[in-house]
Amino acid sequence: xxxxxxxxxxxxxxxxxxxxxxxxxxxxxxxxxxxxxxxxxxxxxxxxxxxxxxxxxxxxxxxxxxxxxxxxxxxxxxxxxxxxxxxxxxxxxxxxxxxxxxxxxxxxxxxxxxxxxxxxxxxxxxxxxxxxxxxxxxxxxxxxxxxxxxxxxxxxxxxxxxxxxxxxxxxxxxxxxxxxxxxxxxxxxxxxxxxxxxxxxxxxxxxxxxxxxxxxxxxxxxxxxxx
Numbered sequence: 001x002x003x004x005x006x007x008x009x010x011x012x013x014x015x016x017x018x019x020x021x022x023x024x025x026x027x028x029x030x031x032x033x034x035x036x037x038x039x040x041x042x043x044x045x046x047x048x049x050x051x052x053x054x055x056x057x058x059x060x061x062x063x064x065x066x067x068x069x070x071x072x073x074x075x076x077x078x079x080x081x082x083x084x085x086x087x088x089x090x091x092x093x094x095x096x097x098x099x100x101x102x103x104x105x106x107x108x109x110x111x112x113x114x115x116x117x118x119x120x121x122x123x124x125x126x127x128x129x130x131x132x133x134x135x136x137x138x139x140x141x142x143x144x145x146x147x148x149x150x151x152x153x154x155x156x157x158x159x160x161x162x163x164x165x166x167x168x169x170x171x172x173x174x175x176x177x178x179x180x181x182x183x184x185x186x187x188x189x190x191x192x193x194x195x196x197x198x199x200x201x202x203x204x205x206x207x208x209x210x211x212x213x214x215x216x217x218x219x220x221x222x223x224x225x226x227x
Contacts, residue, residue: 007050009163010121011043013156014073019128021152024144027137030063030070030129037091038073044088045074049117055164056121057226058157059171061099061200062178064129065136068097075123076103076201086113102201102212106219119227121165125153125178125186140177146185154189169194171222173201196222 015033023029032038064070068078071094078100079092085104107116126149130137140146161167167190172182175197182195199208204215 004163005046005051005053006056006121006164007046007052010050010160011046013159013163014042014127015039017127017156019152021148023130024142026132027142027145028131030066030131030136032064032070032073032129035073038071041082041088041090041092042073045082045086048086048088049113052118053164054118055166056117056119057169057171058160058165059120059122059173060157060182061122061124061173062138062140063124063126065097065099066129066131067094068100069124070129070136076100098205099201102205102216105212106216106223109216109220110223120171120223121160123160125157125172125182127156138177140181146181150185154186157186157190168192169196169226171196171198173198175199196225198222 017031017033019029019031033042061075064075069075071092072079072082072090074082074086076099077086078097079090079094080096081100081104082088082090082092085107103122107113110116126139130139130145132142137145139149170192172178172195174182178200179197187195198219199215204212208215
């Protein structure tokens with residue numbers, strides 16, 4: 001509908017996801033959007049930060065995890081960030097999540113959530129997550145799963161693009177396996193003219209924490225190219 005805001009369109013997309021792919025043995029789907037409190041959080045977020053029709057640059061992660069987007073419905077966002085950084089009241093509970101902590105630092109250094117989300121759309125290539133034997137799994141860690149969800153991911157990007165995303169450029173948070181997956185499976189379909197690859201937040205927090213200021217600066221340099 002012409003009257004849709006970016007937020008209205010994204011909310012409708014996230015809350016009407018269908019996953020019609022048979023998962024490999026021992027895998028479970030992580031879909032936070034079946035939780036009424038998550039729907040409240042996502043609706044409040046979309047109304048607060050996406051209540052316009054401006055175009056945004058997509059920033060793609062991998063897939064939601066059990067302590068971040070898999071809890072809140074918002075990528076790279078844990079319950080602490082929802083309440084304390086986004087200013088949205090919630091009954092969601094849970095521990096701090098490393099990727100959410102790092103992204104929170106980037107957003108604050110960029111100028112805060114209002115400025116950041118007016119320009120960027122932070123999400124995941126697979127908007128739904130996966131769990132194997134009770135633990136998070138990145139979809140590319142299993143060849144069968146990765147191959148089976150290429151169409152799901154491509155269709156999701158195209159659908160979100162219709163909400164008001166740039167189809168010319170994007171940022172991908174991953175420089176190893178995720179980059180190879182994008183280059184081999186997604187880019188031939190979407191055909192972005194420009195992709196910037198940045199180290200994944202969890203990798204930075206786990207293995208490069210001593211250089212965290214350098215990585216935040218690197219993120220900010222890339223984001224500044226779009227402002």
